[in-house]
Amino acid sequence: xxxxxxxxxxxxxxxxxxxxxxxxxxxxxxxxxxxxxxxxxxxxxxxxxxxxxxxxxxxxxxxxxxxxxxxxxxxxxxxxxxxxxxxxxxxxxxxxxxxxxxxxxxxxxxxxxxxxxxxxxxxxxxxxxxxxxxxxxxxxxxxxxxxxxxxxxxxxxxxxxxxxxxxxxxxxxxxxxxxxxxxxxxxxxxxxxxxxxxxxxxxxxxxxxxxxxxxxxxxxxxxxxxxxxxxxxxxxxxxxxxxxxxxxxxxxxxxxxxxxxxxxxxxxxxxxxxxxxxxxxxxxx
Amino acid sequence: xxxxxxxxxxxxxxxxxxxxxxxxxxxxxxxxxxxxxxxxxxxxxxxxxxxxxxxxxxxxxxxxxxxxxxxxxxxxxxxxxxxxxxxxxxxxxxxxxxxxxxxxxxxxxxxxxxxxxxxxxxxxxxxxxxxxxxxxxxxxxxxxxxxxxxxxxxxxxxxxxxxxxxxxxxxxxxxxxxxxxxxxxxxxxxxxxxxxxxxxxxxxxxxxxxxxxxxxxxxxxxxxxxxxxxxxxxxxxxxxxxxxxxxxxxxxxxxxxxxxxxxxxxxxxxxxxxxxxxxxxxxxxxxxxxxxxxxxxxxxxxxxxxxxxxxxxxxxxxxxxxxx
Numbered sequence: 001x002x003x004x005x006x007x008x009x010x011x012x013x014x015x016x017x018x019x020x021x022x023x024x025x026x027x028x029x030x031x032x033x034x035x036x037x038x039x040x041x042x043x044x045x046x047x048x049x050x051x052x053x054x055x056x057x058x059x060x061x062x063x064x065x066x067x068x069x070x071x072x073x074x075x076x077x078x079x080x081x082x083x084x085x086x087x088x089x090x091x092x093x094x095x096x097x098x099x100x101x102x103x104x105x106x107x108x109x110x111x112x113x114x115x116x117x118x119x120x121x122x123x124x125x126x127x128x129x130x131x132x133x134x135x136x137x138x139x140x141x142x143x144x145x146x147x148x149x150x151x152x153x154x155x156x157x158x159x160x161x162x163x164x165x166x167x168x169x170x171x172x173x174x175x176x177x178x179x180x181x182x183x184x185x186x187x188x189x190x191x192x193x194x195x196x197x198x199x200x201x202x203x204x205x206x207x208x209x210x211x212x213x214x215x216x217x218x219x220x221x222x223x224x225x226x227x228x229x230x231x232x233x234x235x236x237x238x239x240x241x242x243x244x245x246x247x248x249x250x251x252x253x254x255x256x257x258x259x260x261x262x263x264x265x266x267x268x269x270x271x272x273x274x275x276x277x278x279x280x281x282x283x284x285x
Numbered sequence: 286x287x288x289x290x291x292x293x294x295x296x297x298x299x300x301x302x303x304x305x306x307x308x309x310x311x312x313x314x315x316x317x318x319x320x321x322x323x324x325x326x327x328x329x330x331x332x333x334x335x336x337x338x339x340x341x342x343x344x345x346x347x348x349x350x351x352x353x354x355x356x357x358x359x360x361x362x363x364x365x366x367x368x369x370x371x372x373x374x375x376x377x378x379x380x381x382x383x384x385x386x387x388x389x390x391x392x393x394x395x396x397x398x399x400x401x402x403x404x405x406x407x408x409x410x411x412x413x414x415x416x417x418x419x420x421x422x423x424x425x426x427x428x429x430x431x432x433x434x435x436x437x438x439x440x441x442x443x444x445x446x447x448x449x450x451x452x453x454x455x456x457x458x459x460x461x462x463x464x465x466x467x468x469x470x471x472x473x474x475x476x477x478x479x480x481x482x483x484x485x486x487x488x489x490x491x492x493x494x495x496x497x498x499x500x501x502x503x504x505x506x507x508x509x510x511x512x513x514x515x516x517x518x519x520x521x522x523x524x525x526x527x528x529x530x531x532x533x534x535x536x537x538x539x540x541x542x543x544x545x546x547x548x549x550x551x552x553x554x555x556x557x558x559x560x561x562x563x564x565x566x567x568x569x570x571x572x573x574x575x576x577x578x579x580x581x582x583x584x585x586x587x588x589x590x591x592x593x594x595x596x597x598x599x600x601x602x603x604x605x606x607x608x609x
Contacts, residue, residue, distance in 0.1 A: 014498050018499050018500035021503075022499060024383060025382075025383040025391065026383075026387055026391060029384045029387035031383075032380055032384050032470050032471075033403070035470075036407040036467070036470075036471070038422075042422050091316070094308065094309050095312040095313045095315070098312065098313035099313060101309075102306065102309065112313050112316070112318060114317075116313075116316050116317045118590055118593065119316070119321060121525060122582075122585065122586075123529075123581055123582070124530070125530045126324065126528070126582050127324075129574075129578045130323065130328065132562075133575075153320070157316065160316055185302055185306070186298075186301055187298070189305070210409055214409075214410070214411025214412065215411070216412070216413045216530070216531045217531055220563070221562050224563075241531075244417060245413060245534070248421070248535065256421070259417060260421075263413075263417055266413075266414065267414055270409050270410065273409075274405070274406055274409040
C-alpha cells in the first residue's frame with residue numbers, strides 16, 4: 001500500500017512539473033509575441049499617420065523645411081533592387097543547378113556547396129566594404145550600380161542554396177526516365193528537373209528579393225545617398241533604407257515622421273513578398 | 286540522309302551539353318571559391334596598411350581609438366561585439382526553445398500554421414526597422430523605466446550592482462543586446478521548431494506509451510533528437526547577431542570603450558564601420574576600419590565553418606545512430 005501511494009505521489013509530482021514547464025514555454029511564446037507585436041503596432045500606427053500621396057510623388061524639401069516627399073528614395077530603391085535581382089537570380093539558380101545536378105557525387109562540388117552555404121550568413125556590411133574597395137574606389141565616387149552589385153552578391157548564395165535544396169527533392173526516377181529516352185543532361189535539367197522544381201525555386205527567388213529589399217548596410221558605402229531623383233545608375237542613388245537611416249538620425253521632427261512612413265512602406269513591402277512566397281508554396285497545382 | 290541528320294543533331298546536343306556544363310560549373314566555382322577568396326583577399330589588401338602599422342596583435346589588443354592622433358585599436362569594438370552577441374544569444378536561446386515547444390507541442394493543431402507564419406513573418410521585417418523602433422520607442426522606455434528600476438532592485442546586491450552602474454540613457458549595452466535578441470528570436474525559433482518537428486511521431490508515442498508526461502517526452506525524446514538542429518540554429522543566430530549592423534546602429538552610442546556595466550555606451554565592429562567608414566579621412570583610418578571588417582569576417586566565417594565541418598559532422602553521426 002505504501003508503495004502504491006508513493007507511486008501516485010510521484011506521478012502527481014511529475015505531472016505538476018510537466019504542467020509547470022509547459023506553462024513556462026507558453027510564457028516564452030507570449031514574450032516573443034509581446035515584442036514583435038509592440039514593434040509592428042508602433043510601425044503601423046506611427047507610419048500610417050504620415051503616409052500621403054506627396055510622400056511618393058514629390059522630391060524632398062531642403063533640409064529643415066516641412067513638406068516634400070521621398071520620391072528619390074522610392075525610385076532609387078526600385079532601380080537598385082531590380083538590377084540586383086536581374087544579376088543575382090540567374091547566376092544563383094545556375095550555381096544551385098550545378099550543385100545538385102552535377103556535383104552530387106563530387107567532393108569538390110560538395111566543398112563549393114558548403115562554402116556557398118557559409119556565405120549565406122556573411123555579414124552584409126562586409127559585402128558593402130568589399131564592393132567599395134573593388135568598384136567604388138576605382139571609379140572614384142559612389143554610384144547606384146555598385147549598390148546593386150552588393151545586393152546581388154548578398155542574394156546569390158541564398159538563391160543558390162535554396163535552388164540546390166529544392167532540386168534534391170525532385171525524384172531521381174523522373175530524371176532516369178528522361179535519360180532512358182535518350183535525353184542529354186542539359187535537356188533533363190531544362191525539361192524535367194527545373195520544371196518539377198519551378199515553384200520551389202520561385203519561392204527561393206522571392207525570399208531572396210525580400211531579403212535584399214530590407215538591406216541597408218551594404219548600400220551605405222556603395223549607392224550612398226542622393227537628395228535628388230536620378231535614373232542614372234552611375235550617380236549616387238538614394239534608397240528607402242539608407243534614407244530611413246539618415247532621417248532617423250537627423251535633427252528634424254519632419255524627417256523622423258518621414259522615416260516612420262518609409263519604414264511602414266518598407267515593412268509592408270517585405271511582408272507582401274513574404275506572403276507571396278507563402279502563397280506560391282501553398283497553391284495547389 | 287535521315288541518319289546523318291540525326292548524327293548532326295546529336296553532335297549539336299552534345300556540344301550544348303558541354304557548354305551548359307561549363308557555364309553552370311563556372312558559376313558554382315565563382316560562388317563557392319572565387320567569391321569568398323575575393324572577399325578575404327580584398328579585405329586583407331585594404332587592411333595591410335593598418336596591419337603593418339600596428340601589427341595584428343597590437344591592433345586587436347589595443348583599446349585606443351583616436352582618429353586625430355591616428356592611433357587605432359580594435360579591442361573595444363571586438364569586445365563590444367562579443368558581449369552584445371553573447372547577451373543577445375543568452376536571452377534568445379531559451380526563449381526560442383520555449384517558443385518551439387509551444388508551437389509543436391502545445392498549440393492546437395489549427396493554430397499551428399498561424400503561429401508558424403507569424404514567427405516567420407516577423408523574421409522578415411528589415412533590421413533597420415528594429416533599429417529605428419529601438420531608438421525611438423524602446424530606448425526612452427529603458428532610460429526612464431526599466432533601467433532605474435533595475436538599479437533600485439540591484440542597489441544592495443553585492444557585485445551585481447556594478448552591472449547597472451551608471452546613468453541610465455537607454456543608449457547602452459542592455460538596450461542593444463535586447464533589440465538584437467528580439468531580432469534573432471524569429472530566425473532561430475523557426476530553425477528549432479523545424480528540428481522539433483523532425484522527431485518521428487513513433488518515438489514520441491513510445492515515450493507516452495511508457496507513461497511519460499509531456500515534459501518528459503520533450504526532455505528525453507524530442508530535445509535529444511532535435512539537438513543538432515538546436516545547436517545549428519543557435520550557431521546561425523550567433524552568426525547573425527555578430528554581423529548585424531542596422532538593428533544596433535543607433536543604440537550603442539558608438540563610443541570606443543570597453544563597457545564596464547550594462548548601462549555603458551559602447552560600440553561593435555559593425556557599428557564602427559557603419560558610422561565611420563564615410564568619414565574616414567586618412568588612409569590609415571580607412572585601413573583600420575577594413576581591418577575590423579576582416580576580423581569580423583574571420584570571426585563569422587570561422588564560426589560557420591567550424592559548425593559545419595566539426596560539430597555537424599559529429600552530431601550527424603550520433604544522430605544517425607540514436608535516431609533510427
